Amino acid sequence: MMEELAEVPWAVIAPLIVVQFILMIIALVDLRKIHATNGPKILWVFLIIFTSYIGSIAYFIVGRKQS
Amino acid sequence: MRGFTVLLQKEFREAWRSWKFLWIPLVFALLGMSDPLTNYYMMDILNAIGNLPEGFEMLMPELMPVDLLQASIGQFQTIGLLVIIASFVGAISKERASGMATLLYVRPISFGAYFMSKFIVMSTVSLISILAGFAASVYYTVVLYGTFEIGTLMASFFTYFSWLLFVIAVTLMMSAAFTTVVATACAFAVIFIGQIVDAIVGAFWTISPWKLPVYGVQLMRGTMEMSDYWWSLSITLAITIICMSIGALTMKKNASMTKI
Amino acid sequence: MTILLQVTGLTKQFAERVVVDGVEFTLEKNTSTALIGPNGAGKTTTLSMLTGLLKPTSGSVKMLDGNLRANIGFLPQYPQFHPWLSALEFTEMAAKLNGVPAKKAIVEAQKTLEFVGLGNDLNKKIATFSGGMKQRLGISQAIVHKPKLLLLDEPVSALDPVGRREVLDLLKGLQLETTILYSTHILNDAEEMTDQLLFLRDGKLVEQGTLREVRQRFDEPNYVVEFSTEKEAKLFASQSELVGEAKGRNVYIEIINEKPSMQELLQYLSSNPYKIRKVERQTASLEEIFMKVARKI
Numbered sequence: 001m002m003e004e005l006a007e008v009p010w011a012v013i014a015p016l017i018v019v020q021f022i023l024m025i026i027a028l029v030d031l032r033k034i035h036a037t038n039g040p041k042i043l044w045v046f047l048i049i050f051t052s053y054i055g056s057i058a059y060f061i062v063g064r065k066q067s
Numbered sequence: 068m069r070g071f072t073v074l075l076q077k078e079f080r081e082a083w084r085s086w087k088f089l090w091i092p093l094v095f096a097l098l099g100m101s102d103p104l105t106n107y108y109m110m111d112i113l114n115a116i117g118n119l120p121e122g123f124e125m126l127m128p129e130l131m132p133v134d135l136l137q138a139s140i141g142q143f144q145t146i147g148l149l150v151i152i153a154s155f156v157g158a159i160s161k162e163r164a165s166g167m168a169t170l171l172y173v174r175p176i177s178f179g180a181y182f183m184s185k186f187i188v189m190s191t192v193s194l195i196s197i198l199a200g201f202a203a204s205v206y207y208t209v210v211l212y213g214t215f216e217i218g219t220l221m222a223s224f225f226t227y228f229s230w231l232l233f234v235i236a237v238t239l240m241m242s243a244a245f246t247t248v249v250a251t252a253c254a255f256a257v258i259f260i261g262q263i264v265d266a267i268v269g270a271f272w273t274i275s276p277w278k279l280p281v282y283g284v285q286l287m288r289g290t291m292e293m294s295d296y297w298w299s300l301s302i303t304l305a306i307t308i309i310c311m312s313i314g315a316l317t318m319k320k321n322a323s324m325t326k327i
Numbered sequence: 328m329t330i331l332l333q334v335t336g337l338t339k340q341f342a343e344r345v346v347v348d349g350v351e352f353t354l355e356k357n358t359s360t361a362l363i364g365p366n367g368a369g370k371t372t373t374l375s376m377l378t379g380l381l382k383p384t385s386g387s388v389k390m391l392d393g394n395l396r397a398n399i400g401f402l403p404q405y406p407q408f409h410p411w412l413s414a415l416e417f418t419e420m421a422a423k424l425n426g427v428p429a430k431k432a433i434v435e436a437q438k439t440l441e442f443v444g445l446g447n448d449l450n451k452k453i454a455t456f457s458g459g460m461k462q463r464l465g466i467s468q469a470i471v472h473k474p475k476l477l478l479l480d481e482p483v484s485a486l487d488p489v490g491r492r493e494v495l496d497l498l499k500g501l502q503l504e505t506t507i508l509y510s511t512h513i514l515n516d517a518e519e520m521t522d523q524l525l526f527l528r529d530g531k532l533v534e535q536g537t538l539r540e541v542r543q544r545f546d547e548p549n550y551v552v553e554f555s556t557e558k559e560a561k562l563f564a565s566q567s568e569l570v571g572e573a574k575g576r577n578v579y580i581e582i583i584n585e586k587p588s589m590q591e592l593l594q595y596l597s598s599n600p601y602k603i604r605k606v607e608r609q610t611a612s613l614e615e616i617f618m619k620v621a622r623k624i
Contacts, residue, residue, distance in 0.1 A: 012210070015203075016100050023093045026086055035410070035454045053097055060090050061153045073423040077409070084411040166407035170468060173378050174424040175397045323381050327371060327403050327480075 020053055027056040036065040071180035074171075078188040087154060087192050094150055095143065095200030102138035103207035106130060132208045132215055137284045139204035140227060143197065144280055148258060151193060151231070152238050156251045158185050159242040159318055166326035178319035186239055186311060193231045197224070219287040226283030226296075229303055233276050234258055236307040240314035243321065276303040328355040329392075331506050332377075332476060336386035339372050339530075346372045348530040349386070354476070354523075356392075359502050361517035362510040364527035365621055370510035371404065373527065374480050377508070392475065397426065400469030404480040406461060410454035414445050417453060418467050425472035432471075439471040440464075443497060459490040466497060470505070477501065479509035483516060495519065514613040526620050534620050538613070545616040549609045550580040550592055555602040563601060576604075 027048045031037065037044055037059075044063050047055035082088055105112070159182075162168040171181070201224055205215060237257050241250035265277035273295040282299060285291040332354040339347040347369040354360055362370050375381035377388055378401045390398060408417055418436035427435060440449055443463040448456070456464065462485065469477060482498065483491040499520055501507065511517055517524065524541050526534035534541060554560040554576050564573035569587055571578040580592065587595070589608065596603060611619075 012104070012207075015206075016097070016104065019093055019096050019100070019203075023090060023097070026090055026093075030086055053094065056090065057094055057150060060086065061150070064085065069426075070424045073420055077412070077420055080416070081409065081411055166403065166405065167409055169380065169403055170401075170406060170408070170421070171424065173380055173396075173399070173401045174421070175394070175426070176424055323375075325380065326407070327375050327380060 023053055023056045024048055027059050030064070031059065034064060037063050038065050039063065069180060070174075070176040071184060074176065074181050074184040075187060078184045082188050082192055088195060091150060091154065091192055092196045092199035095147055095196040096203040098142040098147055099139045099200035099203030099205075100207055102142060103135045103204060103211055106135060106138070107207075107211045130212060132213045133284065133287045135208045135212060136201075136204055136215070136220075136223070136287070139200065140280055140284060143200055143227070144262070147196070147200065148234060151189075151196070151234065152254050152258065153251070155189050155235065156238050156242050156254050157247045158189070158239060160245060160247040160250050163321070163325040164246065168322075168325040169327055172322045172325055178322070179315045182239065182243065182311065182315040182318050186235060189235045189239070190232060193235060194228060197227060197231065201227075215287070219289075222286045223283040226286065226300065227280055229300060229307075230276065230279040230283075233279075233303050233307045233310075236310035236314065240310040240317070243314040243318035274298040274302060276306060279303055328358075330354070331356045331390065331392060332395075332508075333389045333391060334377070334386070335389075337373065337376060337383050337388065338385045339369075339376060339381065340384040346530050347376070347383075350527070350530075350532045352523075352525055352532065352535060354506055354508060356475075356506055357503065358522040359507040359509070359520050360523040360525060361521040362508060362525045362527060363512065363514065363517055363617065364510075366512065368527040369530040370527055371480055372530075374401075374478050374508075374510060377478055390476070395476075398475040400472065400474035400477045402465045402469045402477075402479045402482055404484070406465035406468075408453045408456075408461065408464065411452060413450045413452055414440055414456070414460075414464050414467075415449040417464065418471050421468040422471045425474075427472050435471055436467075439467045443467045444493070459486055459494075462486060462490070462494060463497075466494070470501065473505070475506060477505050477507045477509075479507065481511055482509055484511065484513060491516075514617055518613045526617075528621060541616060542610065545619050546611050548582050548611065550582065550587075550589075551605070551607045551609050552578045552580065552592075552596065552603060553605040553607075554578070555604055559601055563599075569595065579609075 028045070031041060031044055031048065044055075044059050048059055049055070051058075159168075201220075205220065209215070238250075238254045241253045241257075244250065245253060261277050265275055269275060269278065273292070276299065279299055282291060282296050286296065330353045334353070335351050337347055337350040338345065350369075350373060352360075362373065364370055372381065376383045378399060379388075379396050388395065392398075412420070415433075415436055418440055419432050422432035422435050423429060437449065440446060443466050445460065445463050445467065448460065453461070453464065462482070466479075466482070469479070479498070483494050486494060495516060498507065498509075502520065518538065521538055524534070524536060524538055525532055526541075534544075536544075552560075552563070552571075554563065557573075557576050560573045560576050560578050564571045564578050569580050569592070571580045573579075580587070593606065596606070
């Protein structure tokens, strides 16, 4: 297992993971601050955390309630 | 253009506070990264999934850097455009439907200025987004495959940006003309169905806005027929300006649609 | 008095339905006018046309003293704000869009917000505002540029009694400086703050004038005589030559064509051995007048 982990080219993969992580954090921070969402907030928490970046995109497009 | 700077500031604040300046570029960066990475590690991925027959050797085509950029642009053209259209198509129609527009429309503002301020903010978000997307794609391609020629890369970038201005103008015009649902349908139809139609029967013509993203790539390959390119670019910019004018006019005409 | 706004033959038709039908009135400078009428009478549609947001089918709205669009402040019944802006940012933007120079706009915005009681919430995002705060912000965005004409659609209907009192007092404070036209279906409010009444029913202006004029036209006042005991009241009602109806200790005497006059009544009462607690002339409330107007065909 450790060997396999060492084989992963982290230097190459790291930016990808970092960008995904930032996107997720922004979505979560916004979710924390926003007044109301379309659909239950907890659902969005799960979607954002467990569906890589698709959940975050979906949240920003349809999850945020503006008025 | 009465109230232009004030409205521009309002639009910037909105885009900034709803994180559009951050999350959309991040999505484009991810899209830009995905193709160079997955292609490069295709064999590893296949191996990791396992069950490849003994002695299996897949013939991987020899990929040039420009092929990977083209693949990335393909990503922008699907998920990227979806994100941009979906986040901007309500810009005018939603403001009307919610009644937020009422307190602005009732003042002596110029609708041209209001339309322009929205257009400029969206263009800026899009510019930063494709900058992030191109940068991510180019970075991985350079690290994993090989280098680009900077001049044609820039040309390709700005060609793609011109196409995006067209997309934004169409989207905003639809938003000015219709309710959000209808506007979404119409904008998707023009942009996506337009692409499909252009791909299927587009062999019969060489000048079209929908061909512009591909032409940008062909500039890099050096296979572009330049007169077709310039004509397409000019027509795209002309249609963009026409859409903006129609948009501003219909925005004014539909001002009474705002919920009071 | 100088006339500020002249409305002639204002009509709005949606498909086959005439929502506002030939409404005509004038507004004098620095007066308050209440636009009243039952739900669906066309109050909001009328106001929308005055703001210029809605184009009339026919008729005209003329401001005799400058451009209409640049000189109005408007508060819709349910004002919607951009929730990601702060109260100060929104009010400042409103001022600037009406042509107030940038430096002055921020000062005016601050002053106005303090005036409406949002002095402590200047930098809070509107998303966090309660209904009452939004209504105050709504007033501030309507008055920040010092418009000549203030159009308010049901400015206090959605507020609780305390909020209603406070906002009403705010508006009364404004009465001296600007011309106000507001719609309402709460007649106590109209009674408190009005120089002119406009009754709208089914899109038509059925009654207009000052509160006093309308009163005179529709008033059917009573005298109420309160006796010390119910027995006396009954006795008086049955014996007197004045037509009276006893209810408890009170006797209500209808006045027909100013008969009887107060004098006659007092004479009659003093010539009889009754113990009287109170004699009062009772005028109809605006609400009663409203009911009459609303039913009148």
